[in-house]
Amino acid sequence: MLQAGGSLLVLALMLPVIGILLIMSLDARHTGKIALALMPAGLAVALAIAARVWTTQAGLEYFIGGWAPPLGVALRADGISAVMLVTTSVVIGAAGLFARAEFRQPDNQPEARAPLMFWLLLLGIWAGLNAVFLGGDLFNLYVALEMLTFAAVPLVCLSGKAETLAAALRYLLFALLGSALYLLGAVLLFGAYGTLDIALLAARIAAQANMASPVWPLALWVALALMTVGLLAKTALFPLHLWLPPAHSGAPAAASAVLSALVVKASFFLIVRLWFGMLPGLTPWLGAQLLAALGAAAILFGSVLALRQARLKLLVAYSTVAQIGYLFFVFPLAANPAASTASAALAWTGGWMQLVSHALAKAAMFMAAGLIAETLGHDRIAGLGGVARVVPITVIAFALAGASLMGLPPSGGFVAKLLLLSAAVSQGLWFWAVVMLLGGLLAGGYLFRVLSPALGPLPAGWTPAARIPRDRQAVALVLALGAVLLGFAPLKSYDLLQFGRPAIAGAVTR
Amino acid sequence: MSLLRDLFTVLMVSAGGFCFLAGTAGLLRFPDALTRLHALTKADNLGLGLIVLGLIAQAPGPLGALKLVAVWLLAQLAGATATQVLARAVRAEGRDSP
Amino acid sequence: MSAALILDACLVLLVLAVAVWTIAARETFPAIAGFVSYGLLLAIVWVRLSSVDVALTEAAIGGGATGVLLLGAAARLTDRAGRRPAGIGLRIMAGALCLAITAALAFVILTLPDPAPTLAPQAVAGLPATGVGNPITAVLVAYRGIDTLLEKIVLLLAVIGVWCLTPDDSWGALPAPWGTARQDDAIVLLARLLAPVGVVVGVYIVWVGADDPGGAFQGGTILAAMWLLVMMAGLIAPLPATSRRLRRVLVAGPALFLAVAFAGFAMSGDFLSYPPAYAKWLIKLIEAALTLSIAAMVGVLVIGPAVRKR
Amino acid sequence: MTAEQLYGLCGAGLVGLGLFGLITAELPLRRIVAFNLLGGGAFVVFGVIARRGAAAGLGGDPVPQALIITGVVVGFAATALAVTLVRRLHEETGTTKFDQDELPPETVKLSDATLSGGNP
Amino acid sequence: MGEFLTGSACFVLAMVALGLVRILRGPADADRIMAPQLLGTGGIAVLLLLAAATGAPAVVDVALSLALLAAFASVAFVLAKGSPAPGKADEP
Known part of the structure; x- marks a missing residue:
């Protein structure tokens, strides 16, 4: 137990909460300043946690109040938590910088609604994300998931337009169904094993599996199925993706960036925690293949629908539906009983690389799409002609982010897909490799649909609907560059993802 | 003494139960909303009162008994108000029950 | 039987x-x-x-x-x-799915391990360190206080979400959840009689919560109901989302809870731990502040946002 | 059959009913109610598990009982947010149906105010 | 004594159930809103009987809460009815 690092974990969890409480009790003029001041602090804490995990090469653990599980609640940070915490603070910080001018309280006027709400909800999302990445207790994670839902849904309909209200309502109903199923599963696990702590559950489940006369743990599989389906609804994996495109395309650009880059990943993160963390070596092989099949369907279906969209933000949203699919190849590839440890580790790293590079690229892309729409006054793809001449930096950001999504070298997306691809090929699961290649081609197709007119000539007599300041474009560009430069990260740094990871390959129940 | 107390409780609770029976019979038989409302609140509140009376005999102390009375009084108040406002609402709805 | x-x-x-x-x-x-x-x-x-x-x-x-x-x-x-x-096909499919889930759940529930695992002995064993007598209060404020703290943030986010649904032109306007109907004598009488009693009952339920069933949430909700009642009667007006006073009441409980939690680092070495000598009083203080905040939160959630001006 | 098993089956039935309503109901308000049934069922199952854990002189395991209280609170907050959303949608459109293809086509068009986050 | 009180609680509950069937069938909304009213009074009776039967005085507090809130549903209903929401009616 490393109680020493505990204050860092608590701080990561509580910084955004402090921000919410401060904003609620102080004058609205300070709203943006408070939120923006917390963001570098949050990044510093996340980096400190990552550094600690890196130097100790193990996970951090903190028992809140000194009460050890099963009675108390543990916070835990392993390699993937650290990576997610850092990614989260980067993307949230970028979204804050991007939205700074847009959501500024008007001077010498009564408080305005949208600016106040935006910052509160952004901090709420941040708090929820950190709670998900650090949570070691299934019920605590349920509360964290609800925090995320309650902050994300109002962001979707921040503008108050009827279509965004409808999208938010649909999102809320999906999310609530997801939480209810998750909670039900957690309840059954408590009934069967007497704890909600993931590490203790893993130990008790493993002990049960090792008994001479193994009991058929029906409770475990029913609970796992319920929780997984619930979390899939929140992750928007095909065919539970229906809520995502209207919700993500209707939100303000900064919010869409956060929702698409991070919020859907939080529930994916929890599925991984359950399947790999709670069931080390027991991952059900058939279920893993099923998840990958749904992922493959998501890639094909999402990409084809993205190709057919008439509006830029919807295209980007459907691209999220497709890119989420890649993440689910981690399940069969990293838990393949026939795979070598090296190959499984390759798939594991590839999956997380895909997650991080997609987070950066998609945040950049939503910001760029938002800026393009602001310049043009609309976001119809048919009317994108010549937009590169007006906002070149934005279009470059969009193109770079697109390169990472397609998997063009040397981007982070390329490395991610290469790792997954080589794992699939080396394990003889070539059909998943085919889908990945096909997905790359389709992504190229839908991005070409945007970039080709954007780089063309401007229509005669065109005037911009709004002037876009350089610094907002720069934020999108930096994120897109980040997604590309991830491909240059030294191989050694990938080890971070492996720290604190339970052994997963080689012992899978069939 | 204890036997007498128990007998009192049994009598009162039974009487209260009978009132609930009467109230339900009224609900089932009466033709329109206003009369059903009448059956519901009058009979059930009386029933509750009798049950409370019967249980006071079993109460652990004067404070417990006081709490029981308080519950009954609050239920009375709620019943009276609800009946009043609902009856008006029924009238406003135009006596649409035959 | x-x-x-x-x-x-x-x-x-x-x-x-x-x-x-x-x-x-x-x-x-x-x-x-x-x-x-x-x-x-x-x-x-x-x-x-x-x-x-x-x-x-x-x-x-x-x-x-x-x-x-x-x-x-x-x-x-x-x-x-x-x-x-919904189409008959969908209904049949949904029905089959739900039946299967119910059957699976029922089977799991009927075959849960016997004797059941329980944390009751541990919860009771920890009670002296918290100074309270009701193990559920100990779970909520001490053993798993983090859940309660985050749950208050969830409530706060729900309040923010509800306020966020105010139309822009009505921001700062008074919510009018029950329209502008004229006062109803019966409801006014009810409010005048019931509200004082309700406040006493609410406070009582929080007070006994340390050792007997009850606590901040139950008491706070009753206080909220009384607040709603006097608003329903038209005796007082709802507060607008821009009210600084209301916002401070909303955050008072969570803020105090958080402050005590951080103070735990200094006083007894851990976040959300209480020094045994003061534990009971700190917990009562937190419960009192939470009760007020919960009452305000529940009230605001039921009242809802101001509606569009016409 | 013991009382715990009886209530356990009740919880399982409530979960199934709530889920059915959540999938098949057309109006969002009905779905919200169905969600509450589903949540109630999950809590009853949890309550049964708590009851089974009666020990140390307590009528039930206090940990799940406390968690149910937290869950009920969160469920209430969810209901409040959802109901408010439905009412606002009704106020804007005169209906609470929220299928995109049922909205009149012009409302689907993204307007400028949406793009700038409703910050006129 | 406990058996008798529990049995009485069961009887009251059955009466409430019968009444509930009638009330929920309507036909007017004002009929249906009597359901919480009925369950308020009946539920309080059941809880008080159970409190006495099992010797759990805290259960009386639950009845007390129910009694406090018993009129809420009716009042909320009447107030909401009194001010129909703006917004055009749904097409038939």
């Missing part, structure tokens, strides 16, 4: 019947009237399951807040019934 088991069977059947009604009723309003009854029945279920704390919560929420919320919405919305019910 004992009387208790017959009672349990009756109760279960009634709950299930009301639930079926709630799902199957064609129109919305009867379904919601059924649902409010379901909430009240659940309070009895909790008593039968020896969870008086939960029963108090259910009574306050199901009988008060949720009912007001849903009935208010159902009475206003103009689309009362679906135009076209």
Whole structure:
């Protein structure tokens, strides 16, 4: 137990909460300043946690109040938590910088609604994300998931337009169904094993599996199925993706960036925690293949629908539906009983690389799409002609982010897909490799649909609907560059993802 | 003494139960909303009162008994108000029950 | 068969019947009237399951807040019934799925390990360190205080979300959840008589919560109900979302809880730990502040945002 | 059959009913009610598990009982947010149906105010 | 004594159930809103009987809460009915 690092974990969890409480009790003029001041602090804490995990090469653990599980609640940070915490603070910080001018309280006027709400909800999302990445207790994670839902849904309909209200309502109903199923599963696990702590559950489940006369743990599989389906609804994996495109395309650009880059990943993160963390070596092989099949369907279906969209933000949203699919190849590839440890580790790293590079690229892309729409006054793809001449930096950001999504070298997306691809090929699961290649081609197709007119000539007599300041474009560009430069990260740094990871390959129940 | 107390409780609770029976019979038989409302609140509140009376005999102390009375009084108040406002609402709805 | 088991069977059947009604009723309003009854029945279920704390919560929420919320919405919305019910194919598929899930759940519940794993002895063993006598309060404020703290943030985010649904031109306007109907004498009388009693009961339930069933949430919800009642009677006006006073009451509880939690680092070495000498009083202080905040949060959630100006 | 098993079956039935309503109901308000039934069922199952854990002189395991209270609170907050959303949608459109293809086509068009986050 | 009180609780519950069937069938909304009212009074009776039967005084507090909130549903209903929401009616 490393109680020493505990204050860092608590701080990561509580910084955004402090921000919410401060904003609620102080004058609205300070709203943006408070939120923006917390963001570098949050990044510093996340980096400190990552550094600690890196130097100790193990996970951090903190028992809140000194009460050890099963009675108390543990916070835990392993390699993937650290990576997610850092990614989260980067993307949230970028979204804050991007939205700074847009959501500024008007001077010498009564408080305005949208600016106040935006910052509160952004901090709420941040708090929820950190709670998900650090949570070691299934019920605590349920509360964290609800925090995320309650902050994300109002962001979707921040503008108050009827279509965004409808999208938010649909999102809320999906999310609530997801939480209810998750909670039900957690309840059954408590009934069967007497704890909600993931590490203790893993130990008790493993002990049960090792008994001479193994009991058929029906409770475990029913609970796992319920929780997984619930979390899939929140992750928007095909065919539970229906809520995502209207919700993500209707939100303000900064919010869409956060929702698409991070919020859907939080529930994916929890599925991984359950399947790999709670069931080390027991991952059900058939279920893993099923998840990958749904992922493959998501890639094909999402990409084809993205190709057919008439509006830029919807295209980007459907691209999220497709890119989420890649993440689910981690399940069969990293838990393949026939795979070598090296190959499984390759798939594991590839999956997380895909997650991080997609987070950066998609945040950049939503910001760029938002800026393009602001310049043009609309976001119809048919009317994108010549937009590169007006906002070149934005279009470059969009193109770079697109390169990472397609998997063009040397981007982070390329490395991610290469790792997954080589794992699939080396394990003889070539059909998943085919889908990945096909997905790359389709992504190229839908991005070409945007970039080709954007780089063309401007229509005669065109005037911009709004002037876009350089610094907002720069934020999108930096994120897109980040997604590309991830491909240059030294191989050694990938080890971070492996720290604190339970052994997963080689012992899978069939 | 204890036997007498128990007998009192049994009598009162039974009487209260009978009132609930009467109230339900009224609900089932009466033709329109206003009369059903009448059956519901009058009979059930009386029933509750009798049950409370019967249980006071079993109460652990004067404070417990006081709490029981308080519950009954609050239920009375709620019943009276609800009946009043609902009856008006029924009238406003135009006596649409035959 | 004992009387208790017959009672349990009756109760279960009634709950299930009301639930079926709630799902199957064609129109919305009867379904919601059924649902409010379901909430009240659940309070009895909790008593039968020896969870008086939960029963108090259910009574306050199901009988008060949720009912007001849903009935208010159902009475206003103009689309009362679906135009076209879901297709028969969908219904059959959904029915089969739900039946399968129910069957699986039932099987799991019937085959849960015996003796059941329990944390009750550990929870009781930890009580002296917290200074409270009600183990549920100890779980909520000490052992798993982080859940309670984050749950308050969830409530706060829900308040923010509800406020976020104010139309821009009405930001700062007074919410008018019950329209501008003239005062009703009966409701005014009820408010005048009931509100003082209710406040006493609410405070009582928080006070006994340290050692007996009760606590901040149950008491806070009752206080919220009394606040709502005097607003319903038109005796006081709702507060606007821009009210600084209201916002400070909303954050007071969570902020104090958080402050004490951080102070735990200094006082007894851990976040959210209490020095044993002061534990009982710190917990009572937190509960008192939380009660106020919860009352405000529940009240605001039921009142809802200001509506569009016309 | 013991009382715990009886209530356990009740919880399982409530979960199934709630889920059915959540999938098949057309009006969002009905789905919200169905979600509450589903949540109530999950809590009853949890309550049964708590009751089974009666020990140390307590009528039930206090940990799940406390968690149910937290869950009920969160469920209430969810209901409040959802109901408010439905009412606002009704106020804006005169209906609470939220299928995109049922909205009149002009409302689907993204307007400028949406793009700038409703900050006129 | 406990058996008798539990049995009485069961009887009251059955009466409430019968009444509930009648009330929920309507036909007017004002009929249906009597359901929480009925369950309020009946539920309080059941809880008080159970409190006495099992010797759990805290259960009386639950009944107390129910009694406090018993009129809420009716009042909320009447107030909401009194001010129909703006917004055009749904097409038939």
